[in-house]
Amino acid sequence: MRIPNHIGVIPDGNRRWSVNKGFSKEKGYNSGLLPGLMLFQLCQKVGVKELTYYGFTTDNTKRPKVQREAFTKACVEAVEMLSHENADLLVVGNNKSPMFPKELLPYTTRKTFGKGGMKVNFLVNYGWEWDLGNLMENDSNNRKLITNCLKTNDISRVDLIIRWGGRRRLSGFLPVQSIYSDFYVIDDYWPEFNKNHFYEALNWYNSQDITLGG
Template identity: 70%
Template structure:
């Protein structure tokens, strides 16, 4: 079976899930922590080499304070949780804004936790415009030179993007690393994560003809 080397995860639908449970919208985010760990362990098990979670964006922080505080806290908790595992962990995002949580500053250079192993990236206060904003034209506009001038240059090309919550869009997720990615959409909300979603995505991916634009 053709296993993707790098999986991108868009864990969407936390607020819609909360509402479906009769909770306040902002209460949904903390229910995404357990799914995040489960997914990490499944990726580890099948031999995925790199995993990138879409935490929150600079745009997201324009939402109501109570929501911004809730997803920020969920991201802090998620990163600390992953730091208990065997992983090579990196947080990527705009640290120059007050919206970036101080608690995550120590994670903005890649560090090995436990036995190391899978590269795990977590986008926190990320913006596609912020990421692309430092690009400089190289002599040949080569793909490699371009990728190396991204703010997110330590994140590799993504093979498979799995998005929970039914929406079929990227929502600004790593535009340069996503140019050749295959998209798999799970209709269920992220807090309703099941291992079957992941296996169905892998099964679907293994049947794709990967051409990388050739």
């Protein structure tokens, strides 16, 4: 079976899940923590080399304060949880903004935790405009030069993006690294994660051709 080198994860649907359960919207984020850990362990098991979680974006921070605080807290806890695993961990996002949680500043250079192994990237206060904002005038059409200028230049091309919660859009997730990503959407909400979702996505990916436009 052809395993993607790099999987991107858009863990959407926390708020809708929460409302369906009769809770207020912000209560759902905490229920995304365990899925995040389960997914990490599954990726480790099948030999994925890099995993990128979409934490929250600069657009998401425009939501009501109670939600913003809840998803920020969940991201902090998720990163701390992953730091107890064997991983090469990096938190990436606009950390000069007050929206970036101080607790995550120590993670903004890549560090090896445990025995290391899989590269794990966690996007926190990420914005496509932040990512592209540093591109230099070059007019060279040189891909290497462009990708080197990305603020996310330590994150490689994404092979497979899995989005939970049914929406079929990228919502600004790494626009350059996702140029040729295969995009798999799971209708269940992220807190409803189960390992079959992951294996379904891998099976589907295995059936795709990789042409990169050729």
